[in-house]
Amino acid sequence: xxxxxxxxxxxxxxxxxxxxxxxxxxxxxxxxxxxxxxxxxxxxxxxxxxxxxxxxxxxxxxxxxxxxxxxxxxxxxxxxxxxxxxxxxxxxxxxxxxxxxxxxxxxxxxxxxxxxxxxxxxxxxxxxxxxxxxxxxxxxxxxxxxxxxxxxxxxxxxxxxxxxxxxxxxxxxxxxxxxxxxxxxxxxxxxxxxxxxxxxxxxxxxxxxxxxxxxxxxxxxxxxxxxxxxxxxxxxxxxxxxxxxxxxxxxxxxxxxxxxxxxxxxxxxxxxxxxxxxxxxxxxxxxxxxx
Amino acid sequence: xxxxxxxxxxxxxxxxxxxxxxxxxxxxxxxxxxxxxxxxxxxxxxxxxxxxxxxxxxxxxxxxxxxxxxxxxxxxxxxxxxxxxxxxxxxxxxxxxxxxxxxxxxxxxxxxxxxxxxxxxxxxxxxxxxxxxxxxxxxxxxxxxxxxxxxxxxxxxxxxxxxxxxxxxxxxxxxxxxxxxxxxxxxxxxxxxxxxxxxxxxxxxxxxxxxxxxxxxxxxxxxxxxxxxxxxxxxxxxxxxxxxxxxxxxxxxxxxxxxxxxxxxxxxxxxxxxxxxxxxxxxxxxxxxxxxxxxxxxxxxxxxxxxxxxxxxxxxxxxxxxxxxxxxxxxxxxxxxxxxxxxxxxxxxxxxxxxxxxxxxxxxxxxxxxxxxxxxxxxxxxxxxxxxxxxxxxxxxxxxxxxxxxxxxxxxxxxxxxxxxxxxxxxxxxxxxxxxxx
Numbered sequence: 001x002x003x004x005x006x007x008x009x010x011x012x013x014x015x016x017x018x019x020x021x022x023x024x025x026x027x028x029x030x031x032x033x034x035x036x037x038x039x040x041x042x043x044x045x046x047x048x049x050x051x052x053x054x055x056x057x058x059x060x061x062x063x064x065x066x067x068x069x070x071x072x073x074x075x076x077x078x079x080x081x082x083x084x085x086x087x088x089x090x091x092x093x094x095x096x097x098x099x100x101x102x103x104x105x106x107x108x109x110x111x112x113x114x115x116x117x118x119x120x121x122x123x124x125x126x127x128x129x130x131x132x133x134x135x136x137x138x139x140x141x142x143x144x145x146x147x148x149x150x151x152x153x154x155x156x157x158x159x160x161x162x163x164x165x166x167x168x169x170x171x172x173x174x175x176x177x178x179x180x181x182x183x184x185x186x187x188x189x190x191x192x193x194x195x196x197x198x199x200x201x202x203x204x205x206x207x208x209x210x211x212x213x214x215x216x217x218x219x220x221x222x223x224x225x226x227x228x229x230x231x232x233x234x235x236x237x238x239x240x241x242x243x244x245x246x247x248x249x250x251x252x253x254x255x256x257x258x259x260x261x262x263x264x265x266x267x268x269x270x271x272x273x274x275x276x277x278x279x280x281x282x283x284x285x286x287x288x289x290x291x
Numbered sequence: 292x293x294x295x296x297x298x299x300x301x302x303x304x305x306x307x308x309x310x311x312x313x314x315x316x317x318x319x320x321x322x323x324x325x326x327x328x329x330x331x332x333x334x335x336x337x338x339x340x341x342x343x344x345x346x347x348x349x350x351x352x353x354x355x356x357x358x359x360x361x362x363x364x365x366x367x368x369x370x371x372x373x374x375x376x377x378x379x380x381x382x383x384x385x386x387x388x389x390x391x392x393x394x395x396x397x398x399x400x401x402x403x404x405x406x407x408x409x410x411x412x413x414x415x416x417x418x419x420x421x422x423x424x425x426x427x428x429x430x431x432x433x434x435x436x437x438x439x440x441x442x443x444x445x446x447x448x449x450x451x452x453x454x455x456x457x458x459x460x461x462x463x464x465x466x467x468x469x470x471x472x473x474x475x476x477x478x479x480x481x482x483x484x485x486x487x488x489x490x491x492x493x494x495x496x497x498x499x500x501x502x503x504x505x506x507x508x509x510x511x512x513x514x515x516x517x518x519x520x521x522x523x524x525x526x527x528x529x530x531x532x533x534x535x536x537x538x539x540x541x542x543x544x545x546x547x548x549x550x551x552x553x554x555x556x557x558x559x560x561x562x563x564x565x566x567x568x569x570x571x572x573x574x575x576x577x578x579x580x581x582x583x584x585x586x587x588x589x590x591x592x593x594x595x596x597x598x599x600x601x602x603x604x605x606x607x608x609x610x611x612x613x614x615x616x617x618x619x620x621x622x623x624x625x626x627x628x629x630x631x632x633x634x635x636x637x638x639x640x641x642x643x644x645x646x647x648x649x650x651x652x653x654x655x656x657x658x659x660x661x662x663x664x665x666x667x668x669x670x671x672x673x674x675x676x677x678x679x680x681x682x683x684x685x686x687x688x689x690x691x692x693x694x695x696x697x698x699x700x701x702x703x704x705x706x707x708x709x710x711x712x713x714x715x716x717x718x719x720x721x722x723x724x725x726x727x728x729x
Contacts, residue, residue, distance in 0.1 A: 247423045248423070250419075250421065251419060251421045251422070266431060266435075269496065269500060270435070272492060273439065273442070276442055276489050276493060277442070280474060283474050283476065284475045285475075286475075286479065286482045
């Protein structure tokens with residue numbers, strides 16, 4: 001009893017420390033770092049691009065399979081749930097805004113606010129992040145001025161009024177990204193317009209070129225992208241040997257001579273070998289006849 | 292009954308292992324088991340357990356594979372070429388050569404599978420193989436050579452199996468097996484005709500296939516545009532080297548077997564002398580190819596070749612290179628030019644040096660080239676720049692070598708080392724036996 005009372009306090013302390021450590025390790029959740037971007041591709045779709053990462057044991061890691069709930073803020077503080085989305089292996093997710101919800105909003109400069117939330121996740125702490133933007137449109141066209149093609153783009157707000165003073169990028173769509181055309185940026189004028197001369201004829205498949213105009217991460221409008229396909233390029237001649245029988249083609253397109261000679265050699269060797277194997281049978285049967 | 296014929300059959304019949312044979316076999320099995328353990332690790336973890344990385348993507352496995360292919364060429368050398376050219380003295384050596392060839396080519400095929408990162412996808416090689424690729428040519432030619440080698444080993448055994456069935460020293464069960472394997476051989480004129488024609492055809496066929504197997508193996512390298520491999524001469528260079536390695540292997544094995552089974556009456560000093568002379572000739576031919584293969588690139592010294600050659604002559608691989616060239620080629624030639632050097636024991640030592648030199652020569656052909664690509668190696672971990680085999684690679688490689696020796700050991704246990712029928716015929720004992728029996 002004496003010993004019990006002597007060791008009781010330290011033992012209880014150790015037990016409590018162990019339990020609290022265990023509980024802490026069980027409850028330890030990561031803090032996700034979320035970034036949001038509103039992207040509108042003209043005539044196609046509008047969506048919120050979500051990207052999430054966290055500081056794991058080996059530095060920053062992508063937060064894969066992380067579920068987000070998306071809310072739209074309406075009538076000041078009210079939130080309407082729009083749905084859920086989960087990040088892929090790269091920690092990215094895309095939530096398509098099917099209806100941007102301009103109803104009940106007469107103010108053309110109305111700011112749309114969306115809230116992206118992590119809720120009740122086993123691995124990550126609850127978190128919220130919001131994004132706000134105003135509706136805008138970007139139109140792109142091709143003009144010819146003094147025998148020179150020009151790309152024109154017009155940025156307008158939700159009711160069609162030109163937006164002045166925003167910076168647009170112009171480029172040619174290529175397989176792995178956008179090839180810049182002209183300067184880094186072009187500022188829209190009072191008509192919300194930019195004009196970019198196309199001095200060079202660029203190569204394109206069948207002469208078709210896809211020009212893109214991009215409003216990149218604007219504080220007010222987010223990212224807006226518009227593109228136009230125009231037949232003003234130099235046609236690329238397809239020099240691919242994909243359909244030919246070459247040394248580097250798959251088995252179905254082996255050159256004929258390589259089908260012919262090796263197979264002739266294989267047959268030339270293996271037919272006598274089969275006969276020689278058969279000769280073993282003849283030898284064994286030869287004795288049987290004799291006996 | 293003719294006593295001399297009985298004596299010959301007794302002498303040449305397979306014999307049970309003595310204690311030395313049992314220890315030797317147990318040792319080989321132990322080495323193989325170590326290799327199997329390592330291979331299981333490699334199979335589970337992948338090739339990351341090896342020293343191979345992005346640059347040295349062929350390592351000790353492939354150099355070992357080339358060595359086995361080289362050794363297997365001996366089957367065609369001793370068996371076919373000497374048989375077709377009517378050389379009588381080679382009879383006691385043919386079986387040894389055939390056994391070595393079969394063992395080596397089996398292990399060559401196995402080594403390729405070992406080198407695969409995903410051996411479970413091996414069937415893809417056949418299902419999706421492209422005839423444009425030398426690797427597929429190699430697969431085809433190795434399979435063909437293995438088949439011919441087995442046939443060339445088996446055919447001359449038919450009369451011997453028949454003799455062993457009737458007069459062998461083994462158990463009843465073993466003699467029953469010999470009987471089955473003899474395929475009812477009686478030696479009548481019809482059987483003899485088929486037998487003779489078949490062996491002749493096999494001897495003719497194995498020569499081009501043997502040349503093809505080593506040429507194609509050389510093309511695996513030569514069709515790759517790299518310093519040290521970019522040569523139109525690689526096929527003949529490899530064949531010359533293979534003859535040297537193979538002849539060395541035959542001499543080494545025939546010495547051990549002669550000593551172990553007291554075959555001095557059948558494998559005589561004269562055989563060693565003649566094999567020694569043959570080895571000198573083969574070494575000189577190979578030396579010529581070596582000079583050709585290194586002198587011209589040295590003379591031209593294009594930037595990449597110069598870096599590669601420098602690493603061989605004075606750099607990282609110099610010790611190995613000069614040991615293989617001098618110890619495995621030049622010194623053997625000098626030693627074998629003297630009659631005393633062609634006596635059994637000195638020749639055995641020289642043959643071992645030649646075989647070891649041949650093994651390291653393949654290592655030197657494969658590895659340094661991969662360490663010197665045309666594009667500079669930049670921005671990679673230091674360990675990628677240099678290749679050195681891990682202990683797992685060594686244990687697996689040693690296991691394949693032990694595997695080849697185990698196949699030879701087991702075949703020697705159950706097959707007559709020296710052809711009984713042919714030797715009896717050459718000594719005229721067969722006729723005497725027939726007369727005595729009648």
